[in-house]
Amino acid sequence: MKLIIRTIITILFLAQGSLLAAAPGKCEDPDPLRFSLITRKDPIKQLEDHRPLLRQLEKQLGRRISVVQVSSYGAVIEGLVANSIDLASMGPGSYAIARSRDESITPFVTWSMQGGTFVKANSLSYNSLLIVLASSTFKRIEDLRSHNISLTDPASTSGGVIPRAEFSKAVGQPLDDFVGRVTYSGGHDRSVIALGKRQVDAAFVASEHLDQAIRDGLVKATEIRVLWESSPIPHDPFVYRGKLCPELKAKIRGAFFSDTPEMREMLRNLKGDRFVPVTDDAYRQIREVMLREQK
Amino acid sequence: MSNDLFHPSKLFKNRWFLLRSAILLSAALLLLGIWAFALSRLEMERQLVVEHASISQRNLAEIISQNLRRLLDSSAQYAQILESPSYAGNSRSVENLSSLISGDRAFNRAAFFDARGKRFDSKSTAGLPPGLLREVKQLTKKNDEEGFSNLVVGLPSGAPEDMWQVPLLLTVRSVGDRHFGILVLHLDLGYLLQQYRDIEIGRSGLIRILKQDGIELARARAGGLEINHTGKNKNDFDQALMAGTRISAQAQDGPVYLSNVNFVKTYPLAVDVGQEMDEILSNFHSRQQKYVITLLIFSVVVVLLTFVIIGALRRQKSYIDAIISSEKEKYLLIEQLELEKLHALELASNDHLTGLHNRRMFMSLAESHLARAVRSRKHYALAFLDLDRFKAINDSLGHHVGDLLLQGVAGRLQKHLRQSDVIARLGGDEFVVLITGLEKEDDVVEVAQKLVEIVGEPFADLDGHEVHVSPSIGVAVFPRDADDLDTLIRHADLAMYQSKRAGRGCCTFFDAAMNTHEPSGAYDTEQKLAHAIEADQFRLYFQPKLDLHTHRVSGFEALIRWEHPTQGLVFPKDFIPLAEKTGQIFQIGNWVIAAACRQLHEWQGEGLTTLPIAINLSGRQFLDKSLPERLVRHLNEFGLDSGLLQVEVTESSLIERIEEAGSMLSEIRAAGIKISLDDFGNGYSSLNYIKTLPIDVIKIDRGFVHDIVNSYDDSVIVLSAITLAHNLGMRVIAEGVETRAQLVHLKTGGCDEIQGYYFARPLPADEAREWLMNPTREDL
Structure with missing residues (x-):
């Protein structure tokens, strides 16, 4: 037991070094960039679907993307709030909750869907x-x-x-x-x-x-x-923490809108038509619903 | 016959009943056994299923408990990190801890509060959730205690997004308690859900995580997590929370659950794994149903089979019954055939006209009777019966009446004779009767006379005719007259012809001594008797006497026979009385003396050792004064010793001529001739009187001898007579000895000599000669 504790402490010291580099007030440029996904479905399968995006991001950002494995939607919210996740794929609801706890969390991209049995083609919303x-x-x-x-x-x-x-x-x-x-x-x-x-x-x-x-x-x-x-519910947004440096944010956005094989594959995996820029406005309605719920 | 050998129907009926009962019983037992076995097996299986379910529940509860314990252990380690000197009091430390925790999927949020609930870290503006204050106070109070007292499990806040976040409150103390604080970590139930969501717990399977006070934190079902923190699920079961297996309803009227509770070691949590009993047993129930259906089908089959078997047996029984009844019929038929055979045999052995036996049957029956008779002391006689003038009746009145007459005679014979007597018709008007088992010989005479009477009575109405008929009967006595059947029949036939000649309507015995009638006309006999001597028709027969002391022949009694040219052998009884009447007795008497002497002389001439011959003297002969002299003269003439001649006189003849007899006997005796008193016991003589007479020997009458064995009186008379005679110096001879028993009796009684058929009958001279040559009879 003691050994385990000591090991954990040692790890913590090492982690502290990198964390201390990002001084409060200044923008953050984390390396590796920590990415997470809400648990919409089987996490392993979901992660496989997002591999092309991660490859594209690593290429575009020139750094490693580390994936934070979570057990619930709440874990992603918690991670974003606690600065332990930088970039995340969220649902409108979970975004709304996260936003209510940290105003700086910003949605920046979503995608329009291919038509399916229950989803209208090229729509920006689902039900x-x-x-x-x-x-x-x-x-x-x-x-x-x-x-x-x-x-x-x-x-x-x-x-x-x-x-x-x-x-x-x-x-x-x-x-x-x-x-x-x-x-x-x-x-x-x-x-x-x-x-x-x-x-x-x-x-x-x-x-x-x-x-x-x-x-x-x-x-x-x-x-x-x-x-x-x-x-109709707007499609899931990708969000990043507000403290990330603007250049990093721009690079991230750029990665989504670059027409590369990786992103085409990404769209195929998401059954999406294309990526669409998005702002908090799209989720204002749902946030209001959430707020009402909380009251 | 069939009854003795064959009583199967009753037997079979019993066996059939037993067999059927046995089959029904074994079928019932079989079913009972199988059902009992199956039901007990099913119950065992049910218990086994429940036991298995319980075991896997316990295992799952144990695994989840250990998992929870590991999570709580790591939460405690996070708290210890804050306690380390480099962290103590550093507000940034919590932030760092948060980023550390972000890599841990089980925990989501870390917040650090002081004892008053004020948050240390600057990051979050929110204070300690109000619901947790109570737990904080609890922690501050008990912070010195051991075990899990430094960890309190709180309830998630009411916010939907916080539903899965279970706050864990941990005390954090640096050295000297200066920085006492509380670390709040949120346990992400989603982590547990992801860990266990693929576990097969069944449709009604339920995994509950409970606080030790019984409040439910989470419940997982097959579909996922259920959240209910309102405390309304805290039921009786939870209040009495305790480890182990229980079977109970989770709610009133709800389904019954099998559940197992396992406490997380050192932490205030418990895991309860449960499942509806119905679901646990659903496979078992369908199997049970299959078993029961199979058993029911089997039972029906067994029952049907039993009835089929019984039906088959019943059919078999009816076949067997049919066989039995046909067997019975067969036996009845056989019996009938045998009856018919008997009838046919009867027909063959019976005379169809009279219903009497025919010759063949008579011969066979008579043979067997006589074979028995040899061994018995009873007397048997064969009577030959012929109807006089039957031919005339037949001719004049017709065969029809003749037949009726024969039937009538047969009927009378059957009516008056005993059942044991054998009656037969030999053909024509000839009947033969074997009279059996008579006590006394004299009874034969009686029976014979009765036969004459009954046949002689008129037949009043033979088809309208009154018919008079008389029988001629001839009787031969067994074994006196013959000891085989053929000879007996021949002798009886001869005697019957005597009767015919004697003038019909009478009965004649072959042994003339038994005849009560004159065998022929007296005149005719007298005429013929006159010529008998001239014609040399008399013969002397010699009956040996046996000395019982020496077992040697001691002498002979000479008996005269008249060989009548037409009547055959005539016995002295039939002509001596006549000769006495006519005076021819003297000539005959002389002839006898001469013949006896001549015979003695002849034997002597042959060189044989002669033995005394006794001749019988008639009472009339006492009138012949020259008799003693003549006796001597004849002896001398043939040069014979006087001891070789003896005379026998009867008592009655002595009585009649007592004076002449006395002197004459004295003369005879004086001549050296011995005198025997014949027929002793029959007359009136007393021994007192006799002892005055010159008697050397007394001969006991055959009548006494015959009954000596059976009659006590006769026996006493004979024995006392022997004793008295011996006392008087006389020898005693017993006449008419016919059986060995008589012989033994007499010998025991002291009798000196015997004479009789048992030993030897009267024999012609040449046969008597044999006895002279071999006088000894040791075998008697």
């Missing part, structure tokens, strides 16, 4: 869908009263925030009271799997992730019935 199995007896929202549903993560937009906010408004009572049991699956794909296994009766999932699940063969489009659809 949260309440889905049930087509073979089930649930035909209307009311049928789900007191039945078990699956959410994704408390900080997920389409799988947590929107259902609680918008759906609750639609049924006129808090989600937790309307349904029987709420289970957090930890990922959109897992929600779909749980539904397929009938571990839950219904699930709130993002339309884009449902399309992905269909593409991945987790479920067939015909097996799904949509009972409710949220108002």
Whole structure:
């Protein structure tokens, strides 16, 4: 035990050196750049999808990109707030939470989607869908009263925030009271799997992730019935900490908009059409929803 | 016959019942056994399934507990880092810790507060979450205690994004408590979710992480995490939180859960892994259902099979019954055939007209009777019966009446004779009867006379005719007259012809001594008797006497026979009385004396050792004064010793002529001739009287001898007579000895000599000669 503690302490001293280099007040130019992703789906698979982006960034920024593995949406928020993550792919909801804790966190790019079963082509938004199995007896929202549903993560937009906010408004009572049991699956794909296994009766999932699940063969489009659809939600933003040096920020943005094989591959992986610049304005609405929720 | 050999139907009925019961019983036992076995196996399997589920729950709870413990251990290490001297009191240290923690996926946020809840690090503006103040106070109070008291698990704040963030409060103390503070680390439940989300815990599987006070921090299901920090899940079960296995409902009326609780060592947390009993047993239930269905099918099959077998047995039984009844029929048929065979045999052995035995049957029955008779002391006689003038009746009244007459006779014979007697019709009007088992010989005479009577009675109505008929009967006695059946029949036949000649309607015995009637017309006999001597028709027969002391022949009694030219052998009984009447007795008497002497002379001439011959004297002969002289003269004539001649006289003849007899006997005796008293015991003589007479020998009458064995009285008379005679100096001879028993009896009684059929019958001279040559009879 002592040995372990001493080792940790030694590591900490080494880390301290690099951290101390970034003096407070000045802009930060971290090397390596610490990147993280919210846990929309299987983290390993998700990381594989983002490999081209990481290669492009390393090329463009001339430094190593270290990936911070997280266990939940909240971990990314926490990381950004605690300056331990520099660049992240977030959901609108989690961005909103992070922004509420640290004003300097800035969204800068998102992407328009290819069309899918549930996602309109070239759209800049998606929806949260309440889905049930087509073979089930649930035909209307009311049928789900007191039945078990699956959410994704408390900080997920389409799988947590929107259902609680918008759906609750639609049924006129808090989600937790309307349904029987709420289970957090930890990922959109897992929600779909749980539904397929009938571990839950219904699930709130993002339309884009449902399309992905269909593409991945987790479920067939015909097996799904949509009972409710949220108002459009802007696509996930990439965000960086506000303390990063402007040159670094510009380089990062540049990496997204350079037409390289890596970025084309990246778009293919994301089923995106193109990357689109974005500002906090796009997420203002969702942030308001979140704020209302918190009150 | 069938009854004795074959009673299978009843036997089979019992066996059938037993067999059927046995089959039903074994089928029932089989089913009972299989069901009992299967149900007990199922119960064992159910327990095994629950046990296995429980074991894997315990294992999972243990693993998660250890994982949690490791996480909490590392949280404690983070706190220790802050305590190190280089960190102590440094506000930046928390910031550095945060970046350190950012690499740890289990923890999200680190914040450092002083004892009042004021935050040390400048980074965050937020103070200690209000809900945690109570825990902080708890920590400050107990900071000296050992174990997990320096760690308190708080509850996540109500904010949705904080739902998965479980605050861990850890005390941080530098030297001398100067910088006492509280490190708050947020445990990311998402970390746990990602770790365990692929664990198969089943549809109703439930993993709960609980604070030691029973408040639930998180519950994971197959679909993911459930969050409920409101404390409303803190139920009775949680209040009584304790390690181990329990089976209970998590909520009232809710499903029953099997759950296992494991406490995280040294930390105030517990892991509860549970699953609905129904789900645990669902595979088992479907298996059980399959078993039960299979067993039900099997049972139905067994029951059907049992009935099929019983049905088959029943059919078999009916076949067997059919076989049995056909067997019975067969046996009845056989019996019937045998009856018919018997009937046929009867027909063959019976005379169809009268229903009596025919000759063949009679011969066989009579043979077997006589074979038995040899061994018995009873008397047997064969009667030959012929109807007189039957041919005339037949001719005049017709065969029809003749047949009726024969049937009538047969009926009367059957009616009056005993069952044991054998009656047969030999053909025509000839009947033969074997009279069996008579006690006394004299009874034969009675029976014979009765036969004459019953047949002689008129037949009142034979088809309208009154018919008178008389029988001629001839009787031969066994073994007196013959000791084989053929001879017996021949002799009886001869005697029957005597009866015919004697004028019909009478009965004649072959042994003339038994005849009660004159065998032929007296005149006719007298005429013929006159010529008998001239025609040399008399013969002397000699019956040996045996000395019981020496077992040698002691002499002979000479018996006269008349070889009648037409009547055959006539016995003295049938002509001597007549000869006495006509006076021819003297001539005959003389002839006897001469014949006896001549015979003695002849034997002497042959060089044989002669033995005395006794001749019988008739009472009339006492009138012949010259008799003694004549006796002597004849002896002398043939040069014979007087001892070789003896005379026998009967008591009755002595009584009649007592005076002449006395003197004459004295003369005879004086001549050296011995005198025997014949037929002793029959007459009126007393021994007192006899002892005055010159008697040398007394001969005990055959009547006494015959009954000596059976009659006590006769036995006493004979024995006392022997004793008295001996006392008077007389020898005793027993006549008519026919059986060995009589012989033994007499010998024991002291009798000197015997004479009788048992020993030897009266023999012609040439046969008697044999006895002279071999006089000894040791075998008697």
